[in-house]
Amino acid sequence: MVRSPANAEMMRRRKAPRTISIFGATGSVGASTADVILQRQDEFIVEVVTAKSRVAELAAVARRLGARLAVLDDPSGLAALRAALSGSGIEAAAGPAAILEAARRPVDLVVAAIVGAAGLAPTLASIEAGADIALANKECLVCAGELFMATARRHGAQILPVDSEHNAIFQALEADNVRAVEGITITASGGPFREWTAEAMRSVTIADALKHPRWTMGPKITIDSATMMNKGLEIIEAHHLFEVESSRLHVLVHPQSVVHGFVTYADGSVVAHLGAADMRIPIAHCLGWPGRGAVATPRLDLAMVGSLTFEKPDFERFPSLTLARNALETGGWATNILNAANEVAVDSFLSGAIAFLGIAATVSEVLDAAASAFGGQAVESVEAALAMDAEGRRLAREAIGRRHGVRTD
Incomplete structure (x- = not known):
């Protein structure tokens, strides 16, 4: 931890x-x-x-x-x-x-x-x-x-x-009370399609998916936010960073992106981290740790925000969340393959080769195909991790080629 x-x-x-x-x-x-x-x-x-x-x-x-x-x-x-x-x-x-x-x-x-x-x-x-x-x-x-x-x-x-989410949790964890953690919750803005219907999401364009409502990020992570795969990946990260099993890790949609994460303790106390949506804040915390230094970043004004709302994620419209959690519970080979397939699928969407909903569909197909080859395997070296990653990418390219008749290499 x-x-x-x-x-x-x-x-x-x-x-x-x-x-x-x-x-x-x-x-x-x-x-x-x-x-x-x-x-x-x-x-x-x-x-x-x-x-x-x-x-x-x-x-x-x-x-x-x-x-x-x-x-x-x-x-x-x-x-x-x-x-x-x-x-x-x-x-x-x-x-x-x-x-x-x-x-x-x-x-x-x-x-x-x-x-x-x-x-x-x-x-x-x-x-x-x-x-x-x-x-x-x-x-x-x-x-x-x-x-x-x-x-x-x-x-x-x-x-x-x-x-920002894991940094929030890091700050909310109390060193002397780690064993009393009942649950860890990562918040999500919900991305650009939080209010879109499943039918509307069939016609998502690249421009639509790159319009994140809160954060300015690179194209890959912006698409991951749109599919909510980024929250699935963050659940996997949190498991390793904080040594907390899947059942105690949760995602909550919070459109205002003010509460970045919180920890629930066994006595019912909830310790949360709040801040403006600016990556310089968690970066400044890491660079100054274990102290803190003054940085000119936006200050949170809760009176201006007015209200904070929360809702459960929709696992049917955003299947990547379920794919990621299942991969975590399956083992290291599955999270490796999940990531490799997702990277290829996101690149293919950004190039116009597949539709937005094809990203999660590709990842699901590749995980099924890889199970016979990698099921039960541990990732014990960099070489093994990269070899597995390469195979996941190959399987993803093959899956996209079969389904869409396109080359992605």
């Missing part, structure tokens, strides 16, 4: 300034992290920033933060990155091996915001190098949760959840 923010050992370990690396620096989490760091520049030294392929954006954030090293995952962009950093004194590197080498650089904290299963190996490498992790990559826990948390325990790494 993630350790309590009152941990005295962590207070002793802290030093100022802290060294920090940002993996996935050009995405929405990376941009928000950079904003927090720039507001508190005397507290941080930025060692590494990485990106998949956005040369200009990576060079710009590296210069703004005064990073020592900038790394692209795409090796073809190395010459352009070096040119963009010319005269800055910032090192440049590229390629998957360079990403792993950068992950092994000694730092105090790594912000793990690489999207997808590609984030697993570098994040584990950072843990093994002695870093604490501000975790914004769901796939580390969904693809290989047992392996990931066991590695963190073995190396004494603190895992600080960046997702």
Whole structure:
């Protein structure tokens, strides 16, 4: 389980300034992290920033933060990155091996915001190098949760959840009363289709699905919010982060996105975390943990909000929630395959190859197909996790090809 923010050992370990690396620096989490760091520049030294392929954006954030090293995952962009950093004194590197080498650089904290299963190996490498992790990559826990948390325990790494919901729960958990937790509830905005009928959802367009009512995020996570798969993935994450079984993990739709999560204790007390819908708030908490520092983020004004409403999720219109919970209860192979199939299906929807409702249908079909090959298997290594992920993707591409007559590779 993630350790309590009152941990005295962590207070002793802290030093100022802290060294920090940002993996996935050009995405929405990376941009928000950079904003927090720039507001508190005397507290941080930025060692590494990485990106998949956005040369200009990576060079710009590296210069703004005064990073020592900038790394692209795409090796073809190395010459352009070096040119963009010319005269800055910032090192440049590229390629998957360079990403792993950068992950092994000694730092105090790594912000793990690489999207997808590609984030697993570098994040584990950072843990093994002695870093604490501000975790914004769901796939580390969904693809290989047992392996990931066991590695963190073995190396004494603190895992600080960046997702607003898990960060809320982390703050609401009382260290001395963890065994008295009756339930953990993750809230959901409900996405753009909370009030749409099942019939209307048959005609969802890409533009419709990308209009999130509360958060500004990348396209993949925005689509996951629209299908509510993101809440299913968050249930899986919470199971690993907080060592709570599926039956004590709940989802509640809360359109205002003010209450991000809450913990119910055995005596009936409910401890909730409230805040504005701004990712800089949980990021600032992770970067400052176990203390807190001033950051210019929106302040919650409950009088302006006026009212808070809650409702149960509709599992028939949003079957991804059930798929994710069933996968969690089945085992690590199933959550890995669930994630792989979902990533392929979301990409296919965004490219126009399949309909919106085809995302969950594809995931369900792939889970059924994978059961005979992987049923009962544990995910015991990065190599096993990535091999399983690759097979899940292959099965998803085949399923989409059969049903829709399209190629997705």
